[in-house]
Structure formats: structure tokens, C-alpha cells
Amino acid sequence: MIMFISNIVSILLMTEFVLGNFANGLIALVNCNDWIKRLKISLADGILTALAFCRIVMLWAMLIHWYVLLYNSTLYNSKVKIFIHVAWIVSNHFSNWLATSLSIFYLLKIANFSSLIFLHLKWRVKSVVLMMMLGTSLFLFFQVAVLSIHEAFQTNEYEGNITQKTKLRDILHLSNVTLFTLTNFIPFTMSLTSFLLLIFSLWKHLRKMQLNGKGSQDPSTKVHIKAMQTVISFLFLFAIYILALILSVWNSNELQKELVQMFYDVLLIMCPSIHSYILIWGNRKLTQAFLSFLWHPRCWLK
Numbered sequence: 294m295i296m297f298i299s300n301i302v303s304i305l306l307m308t309e310f311v312l313g314n315f316a317n318g319l320i321a322l323v324n325c326n327d328w329i330k331r332l333k334i335s336l337a338d339g340i341l342t343a344l345a346f347c348r349i350v351m352l353w354a355m356l357i358h359w360y361v362l363l364y365n366s367t368l369y370n371s372k373v374k375i376f377i378h379v380a381w382i383v384s385n386h387f388s389n390w391l392a393t394s395l396s397i398f399y400l401l402k403i404a405n406f407s408s409l410i411f412l413h414l415k416w417r418v419k420s421v422v423l424m425m426m427l428g429t430s431l432f433l434f435f436q437v438a439v440l441s442i443h444e445a446f447q448t449n450e451y452e453g454n455i456t457q458k459t460k461l462r463d464i465l466h467l468s469n470v471t472l473f474t475l476t477n478f479i480p481f482t483m484s485l486t487s488f489l490l491l492i493f494s495l496w497k498h499l500r501k502m503q504l505n506g507k508g509s510q511d512p513s514t515k516v517h518i519k520a521m522q523t524v525i526s527f528l529f530l531f532a533i534y535i536l537a538l539i540l541s542v543w544n545s546n547e548l549q550k551e552l553v554q555m556f557y558d559v560l561l562i563m564c565p566s567i568h569s570y571i572l573i574w575g576n577r578k579l580t581q582a583f584l585s586f587l588w589h590p591r592c593w594l595k
Contacts, residue, residue, distance in 0.1 A: 302555040306359065306562060313352050313566030316573060320345040323582045336419050337398060341572060341579075344391040348565040351384035359558045378440055386433045386476060387426075388565060392527055393480035394422045396487040399520040403513075404494035429479075436472045477535050484531065488524045491517060519575060526571045534564035 324342040328334040334342070358377045401418045404411075414421050495517040502514075537560035573579040 299555065302559060306356075306555060306559050309559065309562040309566045310352055310356050313562060313569060314349060316566065316569035317345040317348045317352070319583060319586065320569060320573065320579060321349070323579055327578070336422065337395070340391055340395050340398065340422065341576070344388060344395070344572075345569065347384045347387040347391060348569065351381060351388055351565055352562060354381040354384060355558060355562055359555070363554065375441065379437055382436055382440060383433065386429070386436070389477060389480045389531075390426060390429050392531070392568070393484050393487075394425055396484040396524045396527065397425070398422060399524060400487040400490055400494075403516050403520050404491055405498065406490075406494065429476075432472065432476045436469075436476060439468050439472060473538070477538060481528070481531055481535060484524060484528055488521060488528060491521050491524065495521070523571060523575045527568055530564040530568050533560055537561050 321342050324334065324338045324345075327338065328342075354377055358381065361373065361377070398418060401411075401415045401421065406412075495514065498513055498517065537557050541557045541561075573583050
């Protein structure tokens with residue numbers, strides 16, 4: 294029974310991995326091809342392309358970690374462990390913040406507020422995204438530094454004063470968990486705020502339309518709804534992703550069990566895989582490329 298469940302979970306994990314790489318690869322290929330043809334790229338397409346590349350790296354880091362840990366543990370030495378963890382931390386950081394910047398981009402481009410601060414940010418949306426990505430890199434630097442110190446400490450854990458080593462290990466673990474919580478909770482909160490502001494902007498717009506005696510199915514309403522659907526889908530998947538990460542951090546003893554580890558991996562891979570298809574669905578150019586890709590094999594079969 295355990296072997297059967299393990300095989301089912303493995304199939305789910307590999308399916309998510311393949312589908313995720315396909316979706317992110319398609320986004321990167323279409324946007325890069327368009328970039329080469331036009332010699333320029335829009336901010337939204339640039340964010341989507343960078344997000345796709347980060348998620349491909351993250352998916353491969355997750356798969357290698359899963360395979361090495363469960364099926365070839367002899368390769369899981371300190372150097373391989375640090376390399377996989379750093380690759381995941383970097384790709385996870387940029388994946389989360391690029392997806393968040395996409396939510397903020399939708400908010401600044403679509404929402405209508407008369408606040409001077411909002412208008413100032415709206416006119417400088419490219420600078421806002423760039424400064425946000427550069428500013429949050431400070432979190433990444435500290436996270437990689439703490440991880441490197443923690444891994445180096447674990448390598449020499451049983452050398453020297455054991456009591457001091459234990460205290461230092463607890464401090465490093467607490468620092469790691471704190472940074473981990475901040476680097477995932479802050480982008481989630483910012484995306485949630487963007488979604489709530491989009492709802493408020495839509496409510497104001499609909500109210501204005503009713504006062505003017507116009508219908509509610511105007512282009513602005515449709516754009517609002519489509520952006521909200523994209524953001525809420527990311528929030529839902531991101532919440533599952535964070536929950537799986539929290540469980541994996543706070544229940545480290547349970548991770549020694551193979552099925553529990555695989556279950557967490559399935560949940561973690563779900564976000565970067567499924568969300569990419571939602572992004573394709575929300576972008577006309579990517580949707581056309583996706584449907585065209587699906588149509589060609591049918592033509593060849595006929």
C-alpha cells in the first residue's frame with residue numbers, strides 16, 4: 294500500500310514538473326522571440342519572462358533535491374546540499390517578488406485613484422518595479438549568508454564546545470526561520486493588498502458607471518476583473534506554497550518520512566507550475582501561442 298501511494302505521488306510530482314517546465318518554457322520562448330523581432334520588450338513581458346526563467350530553475354532545484362534525497366542519498370554531501378539550497382533560495386526569492394511585482398503592475402496600470410502618491414507611482418511604474426526588486430535583494434543576501442553559515446556549522450557541529458555549538462545552532466535556525474517567514478510573508482501581503490485595492494477600484498468604477506446611467510460591461514470593468522482573477526489565483530496558490538514551506542520547516546522530524554517529504558514537494562511544485570498556465574490564459578499573445586502549439590500535433594496526426 295505504501296509503495297502504491299509512493300508511486301502515485303511520484304507520478305503527480307513528475308507530471309507537475311513536466312507541465313511546469315512546458316508552461317514556463319513557452320512563456321520564455323514566446324517573449325524572447327518577440328523581443329528579438331521587435332528589439333524591445335514591454336515591462337509586463339519582461340516580468341513574465343524573468344519569472345518563467347526563475348521558475349524553471351526552481352523546478353529543477355526541487356526535482357534534484359527530491360531525487361537525491363530520496364533515491365541517491367550518497368550524493369547528498371555538504372557541497373551538493375549548499376548548491377541545491379542556494380539555487381532554490383535565489384530562484385524562490387525572485388519568483389515570489391516577480392509575481393508580486395506583476396500584481397503591483399496590474400494595480401498601477403488598471404486601478405484609478407486620485408491620490409497624488411498613487412499617481413506618482415503610476416507614472417513611474419517601471420522605476421517602482423526595478424527599485425522593489427533591487428531593494429528586496431537585501432533579504433536574499435542575508436538569507437544566503439545565514440544558510441552558508443548554517444551549513445558550515447553543521448559540517449563542524451561536533452567539533453569544539455558542544456554547549457556553545459548547540460546555542461549557536463539554535464540562533465542560526467531561528468534566524469533562518471525568521472528570514473524565511475519575512476521573505477515569503479511580505480510578498481504575499483503586498484499581493485493581497487494589490488488585490489484588495491483592485492476590488493476597491495472596481496467598486497468605485499461600477500458606482501460611477503451606475504450614476505452615469507451606463508452599463509457595467511465596459512472595457513475597464515473587464516480589465517479589472519481579468520487582473521483580479523490573475524492576482525487571486527496567485528494568492529491562492531501562493532498560500533498553499535507558503536503552508537507547505539511552513540510545515541516543512543516546523544516539522545523537520547517528519548520530513549525523514551519519504552511519503553511526507555514527497556507530499557510537501559508536490560504542493561511546492563504546484564504553485565510555479567499551475568500559476569504559469571493561469572498567466573498564459575490571461576495573456577492573449579501567450580494564449581494564441583499555446584493554442585497554436587496544441588493545434589500543430591493535431592494537423593500532423595491528420
